Amino acid sequence: xxxxxxxxxxxxxxxxxxxxxxxxxxxxxxxxxxxxxxxxxxxxxxxxxxxxxxxxxxxxxxxxxxxxxxxxxxxxxxxxxxxxxxxxxxxxxxxxxxxxxxxxxxxxxxxxxxxxxxxxxxxxxxxxxxxxxxxxxxxxxxxxxxxxxxxxxxxxxxxxxxxxxxxxxxxxxxxxxxxxxxxxxxxxxxxxxxxxxxxxxxxxxxxxxxxxxxxxxxxxxxxxxxxxxxxxxxxxxxxxxxxxxxxxxxxxx
Ligand SMILES: [Zn+2]
Numbered sequence: 298x299x300x301x302x303x304x305x306x307x308x309x310x311x312x313x314x315x316x317x318x319x320x321x322x323x324x325x326x327x328x329x330x331x332x333x334x335x336x337x338x339x340x341x342x343x344x345x346x347x348x349x350x351x352x353x354x355x356x357x358x359x360x361x362x363x364x365x366x367x368x369x370x371x372x373x374x375x376x377x378x379x380x381x382x383x384x385x386x387x388x389x390x391x392x393x394x395x396x397x398x399x400x401x402x403x404x405x406x407x408x409x410x411x412x413x414x415x416x417x418x419x420x421x422x423x424x425x426x427x428x429x430x431x432x433x434x435x436x437x438x439x440x441x442x443x444x445x446x447x448x449x450x451x452x453x454x455x456x457x458x459x460x461x462x463x464x465x466x467x468x469x470x471x472x473x474x475x476x477x478x479x480x481x482x483x484x485x486x487x488x489x490x491x492x493x494x495x496x497x498x499x500x501x502x503x504x505x506x507x508x509x510x511x512x513x514x515x516x517x518x519x520x521x522x523x524x525x526x527x528x529x530x531x532x533x534x535x536x537x538x539x540x541x542x543x544x545x546x547x548x549x550x
Contacts, residue, residue, distance in 0.1 A: 298314055298315065298316045298395055298396065298397055298417060299314070299315045299316070300312055300313070300314055300315075300419060300459065300501070301313045301314075301315060301334075302498050302500070303322075303330040303331060303334055304330070305326050305327040305330055305353070306326065306327065306353055308462050308463045308464065309324075309326055309327075309353055309461055309462060309463075310459070310460075310461055310462070310463065310498065310500060311323065311324060311325050311326065311327070311330060311331060311357075312324070312421060312459050312461075313331070313334060314392070314395055314397065315338075315340065315395075316394070316395040316396055316397070318339065318340055318341055319340065319341050319342075319343050319394035319395055320335060320338075320340040320341070320342055320343065320395075321342065321343055321344040321345065321346060321392055321395060321397075322342070322345055322346070322361070323345075323346045323347075323348070323414070323421045323459070323461075324346070324347060324348055324354040324355070324421075324423060324461050325345060325354075325355075325356075325357035325358060325361055326351075326352065326353035326354050326355065326356045326357055327353075327356060327357045328356075328357035328358075328359075328360035328361045329357070331357060331361055332360070332361065332364060335365070341365075341394075342361070342365040342367050343367055343368075343392060343394045343395065344367050344368050344369070344370065344390075344392055345358060345361065345362075345367060345368070345369045345370070345379075346369075346370045346371070346390065346399075346414055346421065347369065347370065347371035347372070347377060347380065348371075348372070348404075348411055348412055348413060348414075348421065348422070348423025348424070348425075348461070349372060349375060349407065349408040349410065349411040349412070349423050349424065350372070350375040350376065350377050350408060350410070351408065351424070353461075354423060354424075354461065355371075355377050355378075355379075358377075358378065358379040359378065359379060362379055368381050368382050369381050369382065370382045370384050370390050370414075371383065371384065371412075372384065372385070372410040372411060372412040373385045373410070374409060374410025375408065375409070375410035375411075384401045384412060385401060385403055385412065386401060386402060386403040386412075387400060387401060388400070388401040389401075390414060390416075397416060397417050398416050398417070399414040399415060399416035399417070399421075400414070400415050400416055401413070401414060402414070402415055402422075402445075402448055402449070403445075404422065404423075404425045404445040404448065404449070405436075405437045405441040405442075405445060406425060406431075406432065406434055406436075406437035406438075406441045406442025406443075406444075406445045406446075407423070407424045407425055407431075407432030407433060407434065407435060407436070407437065407442070408424075408435060408436045408437070409436040409437060411423060411424070411425060411432075411437075411445075413425060413449070415452060415456070418453075418455065418456060418457060419456070419457050419458075419459055419501070420449065420452060420456050420457070420458050420459065420504070421459045422449060422458060422459070422460055423460070423461050424460070424461055424462065425442075425445055425446070425449065425460075426446060426449050426458060426460060426507065426511075426513075427460045427462060427464050427465070427468055428458070428460065428464070428465040428468060428469075428489075428499055428500060428502050428507070428511075429465060429468035429469045429471075429472045429482070429485065429507070429510050429511050429512075430464055430465075430468030430471070430472075430511065430513065430547070431446060431511075431513040431544070433548065434544060439537060439538075439540060439541035439544060440537050442540070442544070443516070443536070443537045443540045443541075446513055446514060446540075449504070450504070450507070450508060450514050452504055453504070454503065454504055454505030454508070455503055455504070455505065456503065456504040457501040457502070457503060457504075458500070458501055458502055458503070458504055458507070459500060459501045460500055463498060463499065463500065465489050465493075465499040465500070465502075466486070466489055466490065466493060466499075468511075469482060469485055469486045469489060469510070470486075471512070471547055471550050472510055472511065472512050473486065474524075474550065475512040475520075475521055475524050475543060475546075476512060476515070476518070476520045476521060476524070477520075478520060479509075479510065479520070481506075481509040481510050482510045485506065485510050512543050513540060513543060513544065516536035516537070516539040516540045516543070517536055517539075521539060521543065522539050524543070524546075525538075525539040525542035525543050525546075526542070528542050528543070528545070528546045529542040529545075
């Protein structure tokens with residue numbers, strides 16, 4: 298199975314999964330690049346997967362369904378037009394035409410019902426985990442997002458993470474402010490700048506690198522704790538409170 302990025306809007310990636318002449322798409326915020334790619338490549342669409350209800354993730358569903366009436370998998374807890382298969386934690390998404398199976402992960406935080414799809418060594422996590430960052434807390438609490446990120450951090454280290462935005466360089470600038478002495482962040486800035494200079498996406502990326510460079514997965518690190526306490530203006534005891542202080546700082550960064 299190939300996984301191909303279809304750039305959309307200013308910094309979104311719609312992920313197209315392809316095996317032979319069959320394809321599925323994840324978070325089609327815009328129908329145009331999807332319909333164009335399917336036509337250009339002569340592909341048959343077999344499914345749409347959706348992580349959460351924001352327009353830049355669901356805006357293309359209706360127009361795609363007009364041309365390709367296929368099953369639409371999406372979060373059971375969110376009201377999204379076109380969903381035929383509402384899914385939640387531990388549901389299986391079987392795409393036999395692609396020879397692919399995914400397990401659903403509930404990932405509340407960015408939105409209340411956000412889900413992710415894990416399988417075939419890949420994670421489609423929408424706006425929950427980004428390269429060196431995480432989604433804003435529009436509907437969920439810090440504790441919910443902290444738990445959702447913890448669920449993702451526990452997946453195998455070689456999992457390839459397919460998030461939905463190219464935010465990597467700005468996220469790394471923040472990560473470097475949180476941990477000025479973290480050499481892995483400095484190295485990742487150099488390698489990511491080279492990718493972007495060549496017009497190459499920085500996504501996907503392996504999960505294991507996040508554990509070294511993503512401040513939102515590093516709430517137990519002494520330097521992260523120290524910076525969070527400076528930002529909060531008082532001592533922070535629990536890792537979730539460190540996470541909340543770093544997330545709050547990022548909103549102002
Ligand atoms: Zn979103």
